[in-house]
Amino acid sequence: MVKYIDTDVFVYWATDHPEHGQRATEIIRRIETHEKAVTSALSFWTFNNLMRTQNGFSLRLFLDQVRRLRNLRIVPLDADTLAQASDLVREKNLSPHVAVAAAVAKSKGADAVYTTNAEYDRTGLKRAF
Numbered sequence: 001m002v003k004y005i006d007t008d009v010f011v012y013w014a015t016d017h018p019e020h021g022q023r024a025t026e027i028i029r030r031i032e033t034h035e036k037a038v039t040s041a042l043s044f045w046t047f048n049n050l051m052r053t054q055n056g057f058s059l060r061l062f063l064d065q066v067r068r069l070r071n072l073r074i075v076p077l078d079a080d081t082l083a084q085a086s087d088l089v090r091e092k093n094l095s096p097h098v099a100v101a102a103a104v105a106k107s108k109g110a111d112a113v114y115t116t117n118a119e120y121d122r123t124g125l126k127r128a129f
Helices: 007-015 019-034 041-051 059-067 078-090 098-106 117-121
Strands: 002-005 034-041 072-075 112-115 124-128
Touching: 002 019, 002 059, 007 019, 007 059, 034 041, 034 098, 041 059, 041 072, 041 098, 059 124, 078 098, 098 112, 098 117, 117 124
Parallel strands: 002 034, 002 112, 034 072, 112 124
Antiparallel strands: none
16 A cells, blocks of 8 residues: 655654654655655645754755655645645644645555644544654
């Protein structure tokens, strides 16, 4: 099956987060070697907004690393996905970012989401981390 990777996993990986960095690195290695995964282009924009204050951070350099993950597909947003996300915001009381991620994950057949964000528990997707 396919897993969805949420923004927090990329942040933990990029920053070598003291609590979650090792697990994020394990997830990324699995995707690098054999596990199929998807993420939304919006995840990287959100990641950029979170990371831009870090000294030496470059989204371009980070994306160069991410593009080497041969089993990761970065999904662009389209009108149908945004409409589904809008419905999820209203129906499940989700934040826009989580709603977009859930809509992308469901549209790509993801069976779980790699994240620590408990808000995903309202999406019907299994949370894994």
